[in-house]
Amino acid sequence: MLILNRRDFLKQVSAVGITVATGGRALDAFADDVLKVAVAYVSPIGDVGWTKQHDLARRAMEAAFPGKIKTTTIEGVAQAQDAERVFRDLATQGNKLIIGTSFSHMNPMLKVAQTMPQTKFELCSGIKTLKNLGAFEARYYEGTYLAGIVAGKMSKSNVLGFVGGFPVPDVVGPANAFLLGARSVNPKIICKTIWLDSWYDPGKERDAANALISQGADVVMSMTDTPTTVQVGEEKGVWTIGYASDMSKYGPKKHLTSFVLDWSSDYISAASEVMAGTWVANHRWDGLKAGVVKMSPYNSAIPKDALSYVAAQERAIIAGQLHPFAGPIRDQDGKQRVASGAVLPDDQIKGINWFVEGMQGNLPKG
Structure with a gap:
């Protein structure tokens, strides 16, 4: 797994493209039987919180398919203009599934998805879909x-x-x-x-x-x-x-309780369907019943x-x-x-x- 913050990612793309920290191989050089997935986080990965839960879901996705998924994560993608560039570069670098994690990612992802029809996109908190852009949300x-x-x-x-x-x-x-x-x-x-x-x-x-x-x-x-x-x-x-x-x-x-978000099923099902060639864009909206x-x-x-x-x-x-x-x-x-x-x-x-x-x-x- 490659983890970059937004600033480092944009610098690397501008200079020489994305490389994997262990071994220096370009992302598009991974074996064809490994699904390359990228996740853009709206904030840094902390000990708890929204982005932490998305990172836990990403880890669950990797664990569900040992050796079959290689992920890249970009932290701190909060600005729309940065998000569009990040999504476009991630698609160009060979990621076949790209996941956005914020409502603020919607318009940038819509723009990029329209020009990258072979890439599958999933957006958490999105309210619009395309043929190659699905959305998932929680109740x-x-x-x-x-x-x-x-x-x-x-x-x-x-x-x-x-x-x-x-x-x-x-x-x-x-x-x-x-x-x-x-x-x-x-x-x-x-x-x-x-x-x-x-x-x-x-x-x-x-x-x-x-x-x-x-x-x-x-x-x-x-x-x-x-x-x-x-x-x-x-x-x-x-x-x-x-x-x-x-x-x-x-x-x-003084903490009474928290309402916890578990996105694992959304990440796992999306990756599974992309690998199987059965992925279809839809809008999932689950809550307590689905866990x-x-x-x-x-x-x-x-x-x-x-x-x-x-x-x-x-x-x-x-x-x-x-x-x-x-x-x-x-x-x-x-x-x-x-x-x-x-x-x-x-x-x-x-x-x-x-x-x-x-x-x-x-x-x-x-």
Whole structure:
């Protein structure tokens, strides 16, 4: 496996192309029976978080096909202009499967995929597909709804806090579900939100978490690529919810749970189908039932009756008996968005750009 950061990758491509660290062979010099796969990470690989979970999935893919897959990973591909160049160069260097890991990779990958029809592309968080571009995503909102139930049971102030990277639909939806879960057990609760406009900015995230706590939030959740919010909660004695990875080691006393993302099945199935010649672009959207979304172990401070209740709700979601976006639901302006007895359709969840009643914070217009 070759690991490069974005800067080093672009330098090498500009100079002499990509070479493998062990032996100096060009990527396109691997044997024909080895599938060359490249993965572009939006941030550095840390101990926990979004990118860490993608790297674990990549490792699971390699382990599933010993000696049959050779991977290259590029870290810190956050800017669209860099992403387009990275994807194009990776395809030119002979990678037959290229995986992007961020919504911000979508437009660059669309451009490159249209000009590289022999290369298969997969994009996590993508909402558009082409003949050679598939997409996969997780039903994060199922995990945040369960986390919200726990938060609603544990909050004393009736104020939750949410730190988000960007106000895109796959973060806005989970934020809404977090409050809906909490309000299912505590109708008085509200949730204050702060956007970082970054997936990875520990300093800015620390300021946001502290600001929410100063505004009365006694349970805070984040959807960023760092454990900073969990660390702040531990320091301040405030309950926290982790994201993507189990973050309990950063908050051994105050971390309630994390909703964990396991992308292994998406990586393994894509590689298997490319090798078998059966790959077809589609849009996969899995959650608790498929094991793509999982809840980490719960804090022992949570009452047993609350744990029993949240376990029952998880079983109900998996069985299709409970949907986090079941009506009636009103938005923060009081407009009814989902009628009683109805459920918000998948396509509207994927494009959600409004806050539910009780959410406090701003969303971009349009």
